[in-house]
Amino acid sequence: MSIPVLDPRSLQAHDSGPPALLPASWLANHLNSRRQEVNAFLEKSLEGGARHSDELRRVMHHAAIGSGGKRLRPLLTILAAEACGGRAEVSLPCACAMEFIHACSLIQDDLPAMDNDRMRRGQPTCHVKFGEGLTILAGDALLSLAFELMATPSTDLPATRQLSVIQLIARSIGLHGMAGGQAADLLAANAAVSMETLRLIHEGKTAAFLQACIVAGSLIAGAAAWQLDALRTFGAEIGLAFQIVDDILNETGHETVTGKAVGSDQALGKATFTAAYGVEGSRRLALEALNRGLEALDPLGPTSAPLQEVGRFIVARNF
Amino acid sequence: MSIPVLDPRSLQAHDSGPPALLPASWLANHLNSRRQEVNAFLEKSLEGGARHSDELRRVMHHAAIGSGGKRLRPLLTILAAEACGGRAEVSLPCACAMEFIHACSLIQDDLPAMDNDRMRRGQPTCHVKFGEGLTILAGDALLSLAFELMATPSTDLPATRQLSVIQLIARSIGLHGMAGGQAADLLAANAAVSMETLRLIHEGKTAAFLQACIVAGSLIAGAAAWQLDALRTFGAEIGLAFQIVDDILNETGHETVTGKAVGSDQALGKATFTAAYGVEGSRRLALEALNRGLEALDPLGPTSAPLQEVGRFIVARNF
Numbered sequence: 001m002s003i004p005v006l007d008p009r010s011l012q013a014h015d016s017g018p019p020a021l022l023p024a025s026w027l028a029n030h031l032n033s034r035r036q037e038v039n040a041f042l043e044k045s046l047e048g049g050a051r052h053s054d055e056l057r058r059v060m061h062h063a064a065i066g067s068g069g070k071r072l073r074p075l076l077t078i079l080a081a082e083a084c085g086g087r088a089e090v091s092l093p094c095a096c097a098m099e100f101i102h103a104c105s106l107i108q109d110d111l112p113a114m115d116n117d118r119m120r121r122g123q124p125t126c127h128v129k130f131g132e133g134l135t136i137l138a139g140d141a142l143l144s145l146a147f148e149l150m151a152t153p154s155t156d157l158p159a160t161r162q163l164s165v166i167q168l169i170a171r172s173i174g175l176h177g178m179a180g181g182q183a184a185d186l187l188a189a190n191a192a193v194s195m196e197t198l199r200l201i202h203e204g205k206t207a208a209f210l211q212a213c214i215v216a217g218s219l220i221a222g223a224a225a226w227q228l229d230a231l232r233t234f235g236a237e238i239g240l241a242f243q244i245v246d247d248i249l250n251e252t253g254h255e256t257v258t259g260k261a262v263g264s265d266q267a268l269g270k271a272t273f274t275a276a277y278g279v280e281g282s283r284r285l286a287l288e289a290l291n292r293g294l295e296a297l298d299p300l301g302p303t304s305a306p307l308q309e310v311g312r313f314i315v316a317r318n319f
Numbered sequence: 320m321s322i323p324v325l326d327p328r329s330l331q332a333h334d335s336g337p338p339a340l341l342p343a344s345w346l347a348n349h350l351n352s353r354r355q356e357v358n359a360f361l362e363k364s365l366e367g368g369a370r371h372s373d374e375l376r377r378v379m380h381h382a383a384i385g386s387g388g389k390r391l392r393p394l395l396t397i398l399a400a401e402a403c404g405g406r407a408e409v410s411l412p413c414a415c416a417m418e419f420i421h422a423c424s425l426i427q428d429d430l431p432a433m434d435n436d437r438m439r440r441g442q443p444t445c446h447v448k449f450g451e452g453l454t455i456l457a458g459d460a461l462l463s464l465a466f467e468l469m470a471t472p473s474t475d476l477p478a479t480r481q482l483s484v485i486q487l488i489a490r491s492i493g494l495h496g497m498a499g500g501q502a503a504d505l506l507a508a509n510a511a512v513s514m515e516t517l518r519l520i521h522e523g524k525t526a527a528f529l530q531a532c533i534v535a536g537s538l539i540a541g542a543a544a545w546q547l548d549a550l551r552t553f554g555a556e557i558g559l560a561f562q563i564v565d566d567i568l569n570e571t572g573h574e575t576v577t578g579k580a581v582g583s584d585q586a587l588g589k590a591t592f593t594a595a596y597g598v599e600g601s602r603r604l605a606l607e608a609l610n611r612g613l614e615a616l617d618p619l620g621p622t623s624a625p626l627q628e629v630g631r632f633i634v635a636r637n638f
Contacts, residue, residue, distance in 0.1 A: 049495050049499075052516060052523075053503065053523070055502060055506055056498060057494060059502075104459075108455055108459070111451075111452075111455065113450070113452040113455060114455070131432070132430075132431075133430075133432040133433050133502075133505045134502055137501050137502045138498075140497075141493045141494040141498035143463075144462075144496075145489070145494065148485075148486055148490055148493065150485075151483075151485035151486040151489065152486065153479070153482060153483075153486075159478035159479040159481070160472070160478045163472060163478050163482065164472075166466060166470035166485060167470040170467035170470060171463070173459065173463050174460045174464050174467065175368060175372050175376060175379065175463070176372060179459045179460035179463065180371070180460065183374060183452075183453055183457075184374075186453065186456070204371075204372070
């Protein structure tokens with residue numbers, strides 16, 4: 001069976017959906033095109049404003065745009081919306097809000113009072129470059145900008161749907177999500193923790209927000225209950241897989257891949273999957289989670305292919 | 320003319336509005352009753368959840384509730400809503416969101432990387448008590464909780480109105496508001512700044528959010544354009560007056576009143592109104608701003624009396 005030759009015009013953004021046979025080139029082009037739209041929107045969101053806030057804007061720009069990143073979370077939101085029949089451009093502001101929230105969490109994670117990392121993605125971390133005060137304020141401003149974007153009125157989006165997204169995201173990053181997980185992680189450093197606690201920490205720290213990015217996309221698309229269920233399961237499994245792979249990379253990965261010092265979590269005495277299950281055991285757990293996630297997407301058919309691809313990428317980052 | 324004797328039942332919360340003659344006891348009772356409703360709702364908002372996040376919840380509770388506070392911002396939101404004919408209980412979740420945001424800004428302000436204050440309201444500051452890491456995370460969780468509350472579906476509130484409030488508040492605390500002002504303030508320490516810059520810093524740092532709390536109340540009440548204009552002007556003037564009085568208190572106030580070391584802003588080489596206009600000149604400026612604010616409320620009639628009272632309190636804190 002030969003792979004069909006695609007008309008390049010069919011590879012443009014906002015096309016009518018994936019071709020039936022989905023050659024790898026279509027997928028790669030689709031993801032690239034979405035990533036470019038995200039990057040353009042992120043830039044636009046940080047334009048304008050008064051001169052006295054120029055320096056803070058520079059810090060925000062460095063944190064969210066200038067220091068690179070795969071735009072995984074905004075892609076998950078957009079592709080989840082598309083998997084449920086939604087249009088990419090309608091989900092774009094909320095998708096970019098996810099990247100601003102993610103950037104806030106990264107620059108805070110690196111602070112001396114948290115993980116005390118001086119390098120991230122091969123560059124000096126935000127507080128090393130701009131100081132701790134401006135880094136903390138940039139975090140606040142990134143969070144605020146994210147909520148501002150999610151609340152931007154849209155003719156394509158019922159206001160009640162936007163409120164659901166805002167509630168979902170706010171919960172996923174607050175006391176019962178990311179912040180709560182981070183706090184439990186801080187408190188668990190150098191302490192013996194049960195596997196149950198390890199799971200709760202990781203669910204809060206990483207999985208809750210990753211899953212929320214995916215569920216937000218399906219909410220924006222006005223997904224039916226069965227679609228929402230599928231995306232929720234996919235999100236939970238991908239969130240789990242993501243954290244396991246992060247733990248593996250932290251122990252085995254090369255510094256140029258992870259962008260931070262190898263073994264730094266171990267040095268901090270942190271609770272990790274590799275410490276509990278070993279590297280091979282952890283790899284098996286990650287693959288099992290991925291497979292459960294992909295299976296959940298089955299009923300959605302070919303519109304979910306790009307989302308599946310990102311799922312596979314998340315687990316394949318290192319092996 | 321004798322002051323009418325009020326039936327105590329008319330002093331309950333959610334009564335039908337102020338009596339025509341507004342004796343001081345009615346005002347005091349009204350403000351007290353609203354403050355109690357705010358305190359009860361703040362407590363309720365922090366209940367429940369998983370055990371592994373107990374410690375972070377404790378930090379949030381200390382920051383927002385346990386360490387005291389006048390509940391000025393939630394009162395402003397509720398009273399602004401009532402001044403425009405809205406019901407207090409409909410504005411209560413958003414009003415309490417304002418207190419959580421305020422608490423976040425306070426615990427961050429005190430951090431070593433910011434003002435480096437070890438005392439606040441006569442107690443050790445949050446990071447002194449719980450450490451910097453948990454303080455930063457509590458700030459995030461307080462912000463998230465605030466947006467979650469603002470996005471809570473309500474049968475009494477159109478979703479579009481809630482989105483407007485979220486947008487307004489997000490802007491007022493972000494790059495073009497509080498965070499931007501704080502950043503400019505940090506950068507201006509020990510530098511010569513123009514009066515124009517001083518105004519921009521204070522507008523962002525304090526006035527933008529205070530004004531937004533007031534405008535949010537009127538949005539929630541579905542205010543007409545003329546009411547919104549009146550509240551916007553009142554908010555801008557009260558915001559300005561608030562910052563001027565803060566500067567005066569920092570220079571002349573007693574540590575038990577301000578809860579922080581007298582002259583600490585001067586010690587940091589910060590740009591202040593008192594440094595620019597002297598204490599007497601600053602007092603005159605604050606009174607002028609208050610009077611312009613009260614004048615703007617005139618067209619609203621007696622429903623705005625409690626709001627006027629809070630305005631007067633803001634300026635009368637020290638003289």
